[in-house]
Amino acid sequence: MKKYSAFSLFKHGLNHHQDWQRVWRNPTPKKHYDIIIVGGGGHGLATAYYLAKEFGITNVAVIEKGYLGGGNTARNTTIVRSNYLWDESSHLYEHSLKLWESLSQELNYNVMFSQRGVLNLGHTLQDMRDIQRRVNANRLNGIDGEILDPQQIKEIVPYMDCSANRRYPVLGASWQPRGGVARHDAVAWGFARGASELGVDLIQQCQVTGFEIKNGMVTGVKTDSYGLISAAKVGCVVAGNSGVVASMAGLRLPIESHPLQAFVSEPIKPILDTVVMSNHVHGYISQSDKGDLVIGSGIDHYNGYGQRGSYPIIEHAVAAILELFPNFSRVRMNRQWGGIVDTCPDACPIISKTPIKNLYFNCGWGTGGFKATPGSGHVFAASLAKDEMHELAKPFSLDRFYHGSLIDEHGAAGVAH
Numbered sequence: 001m002k003k004y005s006a007f008s009l010f011k012h013g014l015n016h017h018q019d020w021q022r023v024w025r026n027p028t029p030k031k032h033y034d035i036i037i038v039g040g041g042g043h044g045l046a047t048a049y050y051l052a053k054e055f056g057i058t059n060v061a062v063i064e065k066g067y068l069g070g071g072n073t074a075r076n077t078t079i080v081r082s083n084y085l086w087d088e089s090s091h092l093y094e095h096s097l098k099l100w101e102s103l104s105q106e107l108n109y110n111v112m113f114s115q116r117g118v119l120n121l122g123h124t125l126q127d128m129r130d131i132q133r134r135v136n137a138n139r140l141n142g143i144d145g146e147i148l149d150p151q152q153i154k155e156i157v158p159y160m161d162c163s164a165n166r167r168y169p170v171l172g173a174s175w176q177p178r179g180g181v182a183r184h185d186a187v188a189w190g191f192a193r194g195a196s197e198l199g200v201d202l203i204q205q206c207q208v209t210g211f212e213i214k215n216g217m218v219t220g221v222k223t224d225s226y227g228l229i230s231a232a233k234v235g236c237v238v239a240g241n242s243g244v245v246a247s248m249a250g251l252r253l254p255i256e257s258h259p260l261q262a263f264v265s266e267p268i269k270p271i272l273d274t275v276v277m278s279n280h281v282h283g284y285i286s287q288s289d290k291g292d293l294v295i296g297s298g299i300d301h302y303n304g305y306g307q308r309g310s311y312p313i314i315e316h317a318v319a320a321i322l323e324l325f326p327n328f329s330r331v332r333m334n335r336q337w338g339g340i341v342d343t344c345p346d347a348c349p350i351i352s353k354t355p356i357k358n359l360y361f362n363c364g365w366g367t368g369g370f371k372a373t374p375g376s377g378h379v380f381a382a383s384l385a386k387d388e389m390h391e392l393a394k395p396f397s398l399d400r401f402y403h404g405s406l407i408d409e410h411g412a413a414g415v416a417h
């Protein structure tokens with residue numbers, strides 16, 4: 001791959017870190033790789049980075065049908081937290097949160113991780129009981145968490161209407177101070193640059209259209225741009241396209257694809273310096289460093305591959321946010337978009353071997369995988385490198401759907417399903 005120094009970028013008149021993308025060229029694929037990662041989103045790129053960095057495996061290609069980080073990684077609302085209910089998931093997400101805490105230094109790339117805290121609101125007695133249970137479980141796992149009453153919430157978010165006479169009165173919240181937000185594209189580009197510098201080939205505009213499978217073992221991928229590229233192992237990290245890609249190998253995953261949408265307002269002066277989420281009213285909000293209010297909603301209930309959501313869902317989210325923040329009623333919406341999220345019946349991911357030898361899948365992160373990006377890449381890289389699932393990944397194997405050992409995280413998934 002052609003490398004550009006900071007000086008040559010300057011000579012090209014480019015002085016912003018992301019301009020690396022503009023001068024970057026696709027390498028010509030090799031005939032054979034030790035590992036091919038299908039999908040150049042945050043998770044795929046993180047996997048490639050850790051394969052090279054931690055395991056010295058650099059004969060790796062990431063194959064991306066569009067552009068790097070252009071899938072859900074580009075479309076999410078960047079909430080990072082680890083306050084999941086069950087041990088299996090809270091350990092995995094906490095592993096990721098710990099990696100976030102030093103990620104900018106690790107990648108020498110400012111991923112703008114901002115630990116401004118995450119509030120999950122409770123509006124009913126049952127919400128509050130669930131919150132108590134979850135915070136207690138988190139604390140037993142060494143994860144920071146507090147239960148706040150409306151007065152304490154008001155001190156953190158003075159503009160939020162916590163009055164008792166609302167349709168959905170705010171009775172309290174869980175508060176994870178170490179949670180926060182990050183810059184989505186910086187995460188993808190930080191991992192991409194790090195992986196590329198360690199020798200990984202990042203191949204964009206190249207779609208995987210099938211697999212070469214011999215005697216029950218994957219031996220390569222078929223692509224639209226370069227034909228067959230052979231590999232000893234293949235890891236698929238294709239989020240909302242997982243069902244489609246799995247079917248190319250004759251597999252059927254317990255997964256559904258749904259549209260999930262979000263939108264941003266015009267930039268306004270700083271007014272909200274934390275993240276506010278409410279599962280009950282199906283809306284959540286934060287303010288980006290640019291000043292936009294970043295607002296998201298629940299998934300569309302029908303399956304779909306259109307990267308946009310339906311009107312009733314967004315209308316519902318706007319209504320919910322305006323009930324909480326009546327003074328945002330005259331803020332104008334700037335952009336709206338959607339992604340395709342891959343959801344499992346228990347709202348937990350699949351990080352697993354498959355019945356086809358050397359073919360792995362990492363998917364099913366649904367509405368909540370951005371926060372997992374470094375952790376997911378880290379454990380998936382270890383699993384691929386050693387051909388043995390990482391301890392933190394083991395509970396998320398496909399086997400759980402045979403044994404019935406599901407890990408029901410709907411309550412903590414953050415977005416109503």
Ligand code: FAD
Pocket residue numbers: 038039040041042043044063064065066067068069070071072073074075076077078079080206207208209237238239240241245260261262296337338339340341365366367368369370371372
């Ligand atoms: P992606 O970034 O989607 O990457 C998969 C890549 O695979 C894509 O680039 C795609 O083009 C590529 N691909 C697919 N098929 C092929 C093929 N055949 N050949 C080659 N390449 C292929 N999570 C949170 O934790 N916090 C949030 O606040 C949050 N908010 C969200 C808001 C919205 C609106 C959406 C849509 C999602 C949100 N998420 C959130 C979820 C999060 O975005 C995802 O779980 C996460 O980004 C998944 O990352 P990924 O790398 O697996 O997938």
Ligand code: PYC
Pocket residue numbers: 077079080081284296367368369413414415
């Ligand atoms: O998982 O925290 C989350 C989340 C927030 C919005 C979408 N997902």
